Amino acid sequence: MxxxxxxxxxxxxxxxxxxxxxxxxxxxxxxxxxxxxxGVDAIIxxxxxxxxxxxxxxxxxxxxxxxxxxxxxxxxxxPVLGICNGFQVLCEAGLLPGALLPNVSLxxxxxxxxxxxxxxxxxxxxxxxxxxxxxxxVKHTTGRYYAPEPVLExxxxxxxxxxxxAPGQNPNGSVGDIAGVSNAGGNVLGLMPHPEHAVDPLTGSxxxxxxxxxxxxxxxxxx
Amino acid sequence: xxxxxxxxLTDSEYDGILAALGRVPNQVELAVFSLMWSEHCGYKxxxxxxxxxxxxxxxxxxxxGENAGAVDVGxxxxxxFKVESHNHPSAVEPFQGAATGVGGILRDVFAxxxxxxxxxxxxxxxxxxxxxxxxxxxxxxxxxxxxxxxxIGVATVGGEIYFEEAYEHNCLVxxxxxxxxxxxxxxxxxxxxxxNVVVLFGARTGRDGIGGASVLASAExxxxxxxxxxxxxxxxxxxxxxxxxxxxELLERDLLVALQDLGAAGLTSSAAEMASKGxxxxxxxxxxxxxxxxxxxxFEIMISESQERMLCVVEPEQVADVLAVCQRWExxxxxxxxxxxxxxxxxxxxxxxxxDLPVTALVDDCPLYDLGPAPPAVGLYPAPRAVLLEGADAxxxxxxxxxxxxxxxxxxxxxxxxxxxxSATVRRPEAADAAVLVLPATPDGVGGGxxxxxxxxxxxxxxxxxxxxxxxxxxxxxxxxxxxxxVGAEPLGLTNCLNFGNPEKxxxxxxxxxxxxxxGDACRALGVPVVGGNVSLYNEGGGGPIYPTPVVxxxxxxxxxxxxxxxxxAREGDAVALIAxxxxxxxxxxxxxxxxxxxPLTGELPQADLGELHxxxxxxxxxxxxxxxxxxxxxxxxxxxxxxxxxxxxxGLGANVDLGPLATRVADPxxxxxxxxxxxxxxxxxxxxxxxxxxxxxxLGTVGGDHLALTGPPGEGSVAIGELARVHAHGLANLLRW
Numbered sequence: 001m002x003x004x005x006x007x008x009x010x011x012x013x014x015x016x017x018x019x020x021x022x023x024x025x026x027x028x029x030x031x032x033x034x035x036x037x038x039g040v041d042a043i044i045x046x047x048x049x050x051x052x053x054x055x056x057x058x059x060x061x062x063x064x065x066x067x068x069x070x071x072x073x074x075x076x077x078x079p080v081l082g083i084c085n086g087f088q089v090l091c092e093a094g095l096l097p098g099a100l101l102p103n104v105s106l107x108x109x110x111x112x113x114x115x116x117x118x119x120x121x122x123x124x125x126x127x128x129x130x131x132x133x134x135x136x137x138v139k140h141t142t143g144r145y146y147a148p149e150p151v152l153e154x155x156x157x158x159x160x161x162x163x164x165x166a167p168g169q170n171p172n173g174s175v176g177d178i179a180g181v182s183n184a185g186g187n188v189l190g191l192m193p194h195p196e197h198a199v200d201p202l203t204g205s206x207x208x209x210x211x212x213x214x215x216x217x218x219x220x221x222x223x
Numbered sequence: 224x225x226x227x228x229x230x231x232l233t234d235s236e237y238d239g240i241l242a243a244l245g246r247v248p249n250q251v252e253l254a255v256f257s258l259m260w261s262e263h264c265g266y267k268x269x270x271x272x273x274x275x276x277x278x279x280x281x282x283x284x285x286x287x288g289e290n291a292g293a294v295d296v297g298x299x300x301x302x303x304f305k306v307e308s309h310n311h312p313s314a315v316e317p318f319q320g321a322a323t324g325v326g327g328i329l330r331d332v333f334a335x336x337x338x339x340x341x342x343x344x345x346x347x348x349x350x351x352x353x354x355x356x357x358x359x360x361x362x363x364x365x366x367x368x369x370x371x372x373x374x375i376g377v378a379t380v381g382g383e384i385y386f387e388e389a390y391e392h393n394c395l396v397x398x399x400x401x402x403x404x405x406x407x408x409x410x411x412x413x414x415x416x417x418x419n420v421v422v423l424f425g426a427r428t429g430r431d432g433i434g435g436a437s438v439l440a441s442a443e444x445x446x447x448x449x450x451x452x453x454x455x456x457x458x459x460x461x462x463x464x465x466x467x468x469x470x471x472e473l474l475e476r477d478l479l480v481a482l483q484d485l486g487a488a489g490l491t492s493s494a495a496e497m498a499s500k501g502x503x504x505x506x507x508x509x510x511x512x513x514x515x516x517x518x519x520x521x522f523e524i525m526i527s528e529s530q531e532r533m534l535c536v537v538e539p540e541q542v543a544d545v546l547a548v549c550q551r552w553e554x555x556x557x558x559x560x561x562x563x564x565x566x567x568x569x570x571x572x573x574x575x576x577x578x579d580l581p582v583t584a585l586v587d588d589c590p591l592y593d594l595g596p597a598p599p600a601v602g603l604y605p606a607p608r609a610v611l612l613e614g615a616d617a618x619x620x621x622x623x624x625x626x627x628x629x630x631x632x633x634x635x636x637x638x639x640x641x642x643x644x645x646s647a648t649v650r651r652p653e654a655a656d657a658a659v660l661v662l663p664a665t666p667d668g669v670g671g672g673x674x675x676x677x678x679x680x681x682x683x684x685x686x687x688x689x690x691x692x693x694x695x696x697x698x699x700x701x702x703x704x705x706x707x708x709x710v711g712a713e714p715l716g717l718t719n720c721l722n723f724g725n726p727e728k729x730x731x732x733x734x735x736x737x738x739x740x741x742x743g744d745a746c747r748a749l750g751v752p753v754v755g756g757n758v759s760l761y762n763e764g765g766g767g768p769i770y771p772t773p774v775v776x777x778x779x780x781x782x783x784x785x786x787x788x789x790x791x792x793a794r795e796g797d798a799v800a801l802i803a804x805x806x807x808x809x810x811x812x813x814x815x816x817x818x819x820x821x822x823p824l825t826g827e828l829p830q831a832d833l834g835e836l837h838x839x840x841x842x843x844x845x846x847x848x849x850x851x852x853x854x855x856x857x858x859x860x861x862x863x864x865x866x867x868x869x870x871x872x873x874x875g876l877g878a879n880v881d882l883g884p885l886a887t888r889v890a891d892p893x894x895x896x897x898x899x900x901x902x903x904x905x906x907x908x909x910x911x912x913x914x915x916x917x918x919x920x921x922x923l924g925t926v927g928g929d930h931l932a933l934t935g936p937p938g939e940g941s942v943a944i945g946e947l948a949r950v951h952a953h954g955l956a957n958l959l960r961w
Contacts, residue, residue: 009553010461012376016646049374052461108369108639139373139641197643202661202674202784204643 001025001216004040006070006086008032008061012048013196017083020196023209024216032064042079042215043070045086047139047194057100057142058088067093079123079215080188084140087180087190096181096190097155098147103140104173110139112204114166115179115193119159122182124189127214134163134207136193138171138179143192145174145181152176158184163191230257236590243584251570251578254522255585258488259495262760265589268726269758272594272739280752282715284406290334290484291402292754293409294716296662296780301406302677303337306345306399306720306776308759313367313396316455317360321367321396323458323530328400329377330484333467334533336410336474337402340645341660342372343681344382344398345720345774349391351628351958353608357386358959360394367458368398369639374460375467378648379640380658381679386628387686389604392764397720399681399776403663410474412483413500414536417564419480421494421505422542424549424556425466425532428489428524429515431456462531462554469552470533476548478541485532491525493534494560495568499586504565510573511559521572536562594732602823603730603768604689609821617864617896617933618940622950624815624861624897625868631954649676649784653873654791656680656709656857661784676784678712680777684860685770687828687899690813692734694828696741696773701836701901703777704749705857708840709904710788711847712779717746719756719775724768726760734771735760742773748833749840751777786850791873792926793853798910799870799878800920801863801885801903802846804839806832809889809898815861816897829900836902842919843904851912858903864896864933866905871931872948880924882935892937 003021007014007029014029021027021044030038037043050061061067067089074080074095082090090096103109114135117128128134147155152175155161163180170177172192180191195208227237230253240248240256248256258264266273278286284301285293291305309324325342332339346364349357361384372379377400414421473479481501483493490507498505509524519527537545542558549556563569568585570578611623624630637652650659657680664674682702688695704714719742724731746753762769781787792799811817812826846852854874858866863882871878882895889895906913906920913920932941 009465010374012374012464012641012644016644019646048376049461049464052374052459052464054461107366108373108641110638110641110643137643139643194643197646200646202649203646 001042002040003027003042003044004030004037005044005046006030006032006066008050008064010049010052011046013083013194014046017044017046017196020199020208021212023199024212030066032066035065035069037069037073043073045082045089047084047086050085050089058085058092061089062092071095074188077185077187079218081124081211082190083194083196084192087192088142090188090190095188096183097151098145098181100142101144101146102142103144108141109171110137111171112137113169113171113193115163116166118164119162121159122162122186122189123218124211124214125162127210127217133166135205136195136198136208137204138193140192143172145178147175155181160184162189227253227257230254231261232257236260239590243581243588249578251522251525252580254526255491255578255580258491258526259585260589263487264492266758267589268592268594268760270591272736275739276743276753277746278753283752283754285335285409287753287755289411290331292716292718293335294754294778295406296677296715297675298662299405300662301404301409302401302778303332303335303404304399304401304718304776304778305331305755306397306681306718306774307331307757308720308722309396309398310393310722310759310762312455313364314394317363318367319455319457321364322371323456324396324398325368325371326458326460326463326530327486328398329375329463330486332400332402333470334412334482334484336408337404338471339377339400339402340647341401341658341679342377342379342398343658343679343776344368344379345681345683346384347390347395347685347772348386350386350388354391357391364396365636365639371458371460373641375464376644378642378644380642380648380660381652381681383681384633384636385685387770388607389770392766393762393769395722395769395772397774399718401677401679401778408474410479410482412481412497414481414497414503414505414562415501416480416538417503417562418539419562420537420539420542420558421507421560421562422535422537422545422556423512423532423559424554426459426462426529427513427515427555428527428529430519430523430527431529433523433527456528456530458530465552465554466531466533469549469554472548473545478545479535479537481536483534485534487528489525489527495582495585497534497536498568498582502566504563504567504569504582505560506563506569506571507560508571508574511557513555513557521570521577525570594726594736595729596733596736597729598733599730604824606821606823607818611819617937618942620816620897621864621868621942623819624865625947626950626954627815627819628955628958629815630861630865632951633955634952635955649787650710655787655789656706657712659710659784659787673783673785676781676787678707678710678779678781680706681774682706683772683774685772686818686824687813688738688773689770690824691828692737692771693741694830696738697745697831698901699773699775700742700745700749701831702859703775704840707777707779708843709790709847709855709857710781711786711844712781713844714749714751714777714779716754717751717775717777718754719773720759722759722762722769722772722774724761724763731768738771738773745833749837781848786848788847788852788855790856790870791854792870792876792878792907793874795876795927797853797907797926798913798922799880799905799907799924799926800913800922802839802843802906802920804832804835804902806835807900807902809862809894809900811894811898814897814899831901839902846906846916851915852906852908854907856905858905860899862897862899863903868931868947870905871944872951875944876926877928877930877944878924878926879928879932882923882933882937884921884923886936896937
């Protein structure tokens with residue numbers, strides 16, 4: 001299993017994501033100006049501040065040359081994970097429903113939180129059990145998930161609400177405590193928490209590893 | 224003939240410039256001299272004292288004088304680190320002042336080739352309860368630090384905040400950065416190779432920060448500072464992120480001869496320093512510098528402190544490759560000059576010579592002044608306002624202290640910082656006495672499978688230094704060493720930021736010289752070399768001088784990250800013990816309790832037995848490293864009772880503690896509970912393991928229950944951990960809502 005982690009100008013967590021993914025497979029860094037994905041089996045759009053969050057979070061990175069290839073890859077069923085800023089980019093790119101708004105506190109918040117796995121059907125949560133609780137950190141200023149009510153209903157129906165903050169732990173005011181959502185196919189997952197910072201007992205929990213392991217356990221799709 | 228005075232130069236300094244040049248300087252030349260001979264760049268009031276500090280040690284690979292110092296951390300790696308102030312800009316505009324303080328210290332670290340891995344910060348403000356302005360400064364400075372550090376992707380892993388009336392008119396914002404680099408790849412800033420090209424890369428140059436070093440950093444702040452706001456730089460962490468990655472790639476590809484960041488005094492200082500260190504000359508053409516505003520004067524271009532810029536020296540045949548790397552990172556790069564053999568800094572404007580300055584006069588001939596120290600005849604600082612009533616019992620004092628501005632949890636602040644990026648943070652803020660970062664795994668597996676780690680701590684208690692500049696500064700060094708001991712780390716080196724008032728005043732000169740003497744003595748006794756630092760003088764506002772505040776940043780190493788100590792009690796039934804030096808003699812002088820009682824800064828601080836404490840710290844370090852302890856926490860602000868409370872809160876566990884065995888050591892029950900002074904640690908672990916330390920570890924009780932229950936000479940008392948934790952957690956936020 002080969003993971004490709006995209007690096008935009010302003011990405012911060014791409015090495016962390018590469019390190020995390022390399023615990024379950026091979027992982028390499030992809031450059032935002034590339035137009036091809038180099039034959040990788042899964043894509044990670046990492047956290048950070050692509051293009052300095054200028055204009056609007058994720059709004060510029062979404063137009064990077066590599067995102068055209070990511071769009072094709074995702075629409076053909078390839079597993080794509082967007083973490084934090086990556087989630088914001090995938091929403092901007094139209095690969096995931098909804099949008100991320102500023103935290104209710106209007107402040108950056110870095111904190112360990114607990115997540116409930118709502119759906120274990122997505123490509124990135126298959127190694128989890130439904131209802132399983134994961135300890136993973138969040139760190140963001142713009143992480144309040146929002147989608148209109150009808151969209152949320154549709155998402156619930158299709159099992160697209162994949163992760164929720166455990167009761168009482170919603171750190172940002174996300175609607176319905178939503179922490180992570182997938183596309184209808186379940187191959188594209190975006191989440192605000194950082195699973196790549198939860199893969200080593202030395203630095204915290206190891207619950208985040210399950211997301212990478214979920215993708216690694218799958219048969220690679222032809223991209 | 225008063226122009227030089229407006230630029231902060233004295234008449235005799237101006238005469239020195241006339242002599243050095245042999246003629247009257249033009250506007251450009253005078254501007255350059257005024258910056259190079261400012262306190263900020265020339266250290267003219269501090270250098271003589273700083274020369275007394277010990278700077279050598281077996282692990283030092285780069286000492287003071289470069290952009291950052293560096294120590295060998297094994298496995299072929301060096302840790303480069305430095306602390307620097309951004310006080311005056313932060314007092315004028317706290318968000319940008321603090322943000323660019325972080326930006327500046329990051330550049331110092333990657334200017335030596337190291338990848339920044341951690342930031343710590345040390346902040347001082349006026350009393351939040353009394354001052355809306357201090358609450359504003361705190362809110363905005365913390366936001367500025369977070370904005371820059373988070374956006375650039377460097378973990379902010381630790382720091383400290385104190386609130387004292389003496390900082391009301393002059394807050395302090397000190398930032399420390401640690402970076403890692405393969406030791407043999409450290410790069411220096413000395414320009415070399417006549418004919419080599421000088422390339423400026425990064426952001427464009429604008430009118431922000433004109434005269435920051437001389438106007439802001441080297442004079443007292445007045446009542447109205449809005450007019451100085453244009454001297455504060457505006458930071459752009461995205462620009463710096465690209466600059467960082469670009470710089471490291473240029474170094475990785477061996478494309479650079481020398482590298483230097485542009486900080487205080489901009490191009491002027493960077494070019495002069497590079498030429499001075501390389502014993503060469505540099506020609507710069509200001510018209511080639513990419514500008515934000517087209518009509519900038521040559522002197523403005525030379526002294527602009529626009530952020531996110533670096534200067535490098537490149538061999539002519541490598542220039543194309545350098546520009547290509549910069550373009551890939553979308554970073555502007557322009558050849559603006561060349562290295563010459565003239566030993567002069569020559570400034571051209573579209574080819575026309577507009578300034579011609581001897582480098583040695585700029586850098587080496589900056590006048591150095593002897594200080595005229597004299598102890599103050601009367602106390603300099605008014606007594607604080609009492610917030611604790613006479614006759615409060617121990618339980619009331621404990622709860623008031625743990626929720627007070629200086630002792631309450633810093634969670635409100637540190638949750639605004641990314642402490643995780645880099646995947647190396649083994650101990651997050653408030654999990655241990657020092658931050659711990661695991662080092663990259665070595666391919667050869669040195670250490671038999673265990674992962675080595677770095678530890679870092681930053682400390683400096685201004686109130687205690689104000690009480691006794693010598694002993695207070697010794698305590699700051701000891702506090703850092705004690706913090707490292709609690710995670711099992713051995714100190715490798717130290718950086719310092721000396722924040723003081725106006726050194727031209729005898730009592731400030733006295734504070735400064737006594738503090739530097741204390742710093743030097745403590746470093747020699749503990750065997751910790753000073754590898755770099757920064758001086759911030761003239762910290763005086765309308766209300767008089769700040770507390771003298773030497774901030775010490777210490778870096779250490781530990782052999783096994785998995786055994787890094789924690790501060791919180793970990794397991795029911797564990798024994799609680801005190802490891803205390805024989806010289807431990809806590810007293811209420813200059814303590815947090817004395818402050819809450821509104822007492823003036825009088826009396827003597829306990830004298831530290833440095834030789835003995837060196838051994839005590841080593842004993843604690845060894846105990847943590849052996850894995851025998853489950854927690855270790857040094858007794859510091861607020862004394863033993865606060866230390867015990869913090870251990871309980873940290874672990875979410877209570878403890879039953881009998882202070883009876885300590886009655887013979889400390890006669891005054893309140894001093895036993897809340898007295899301060901170096902030399903004691905609260906540790907916990909299996910009773911058998913603690914007994915192995917014999918008399919060195921004095922058994923005090925047991926971890927367990929949901930109360931901190933104390934018996935002994937002060938009487939009996941018990942506080943629910945839930946209540947302690949609540950008061951501790953909300954103390955700061957409550958003060959900010961005041």
